[in-house]
Amino acid sequence: MTPDLLLAFDDIEPTFAARPVWCGRGSAVIGRASLGAQAWLGDESVIRADGHDVVVGDRFWLGARSTLHIAAEVYPCIVGDRVTVGRDAVVHACTVGDDCVIEDACVVLDGSLIEDGVLLEAGSTVFPRTTLSAGFVCAGSPARPVRALEPGELAERAERLREAAAAEAVAGQPEDFAPDPAVFVARTARLHGRVGLSPGASVFFSCILDATAGPIVVGANVNVQDNCALHTRGGGLAIGRDTTLGHNVLAVDGRIGSGCLIGMGARLGPGTVVEDDVLVAAGSATDPGQVLASGWLWGGRPARPLARLDADRRAMMARTVASYAAYGRAYRKLQARAG
Secondary structure, X not given: OOOOEEEOEOOEOOEEOOOOOEEOOOOEEEEEEEEOOOOEEOOOOEEEEEEEEEEEOOOOEEOOOOEEEOEOOOEOEEEOOOOEEOOOOXXXXXXXXXXXXXXXXXXXXXXXXXXXXXXXXXXOEEOOOOEEOOOEEEEEOOEEEEEEOOOOHHHHHHHHHHHHHHOOOOOOOOOOOOOOOOOEEOOOOEEXXXXXXXXOOEEOOOOEEEEEEEEEEEOOOOEEOOOOEEEOOOOOEEEOOOOEEOOOOEEEOEEEOOOOEEOOOOEEOOOOEEOOOOEEOOXXXXXXXXXXXXXXXXXXXXXXXXXXXXXXXXXXXXXXXXXXXXXXXXXXXXXXXXX
16 A cells, blocks of 8 residues: 655655555655654544654554654654554654653653654654653653553553544545645645635645634644644634734634743633733643733643743744744645645
């Protein structure tokens, strides 16, 4: 089998030691990615190697709507042999050793190292440049060792993830969507209902924007990264200009202001209001109707103000917008060329 979307980036195509055992609907592998034998790629999973290498060992299992990505020209993403990653997880610009299990809705951040034989429990966040030592169950945000692994536990937890995935299926197919020529919508994204995209906006691979119950309005130069899920229940969702939604963000109704960055794997509860100029840390969650005041870094579950935004953080947020604007332009051309 081959992924639904197999795409070169900078004229470099993905390579496979052997054909994957399984490639789910909407799965995508892009750029400088190298996968070992017996890979299993779940529905709407994304592997993006567009600016550095993704190197994955043998017998890799990637759950539905999970994302592997790099930090362009800074960190690759290296994954060892016999690694299982659950559903809706992000493995970003890090190194994962052999025989690891990363459960559902985990976020592993840039420069971190997960040594051989680690179990990362569901919903955990590995902070940047963290090392998780071999042989432990790790959990929390930030993730820390909580106990030693028991004999056979890794194999049992990996099998449990795979059995749960076998009982699920992704509904629907990508819809035809004709946006303004100045925006990018990935071929594997699914947009339903009243979705408005302003010039310079980009919606990346395997995203879901479901506006059947209320409108979703996306401002200029907004980037909605891989596997984000934006839903409405009637109130609608508005996103201001120059804002970043990191990989695998979930938002339901509410408003996200201009000049914001919502970190990878964050969960914004229904009706959340994020004011302008806010940074939400990766893996954070908000309560329904929560208001995140302008000018702050927010983090935790539920999110709370952690620090005032400074010039360095604002510069990082602006660089991300510029970087993803460039990605959007590049991918528009690549999709057009692919036909």
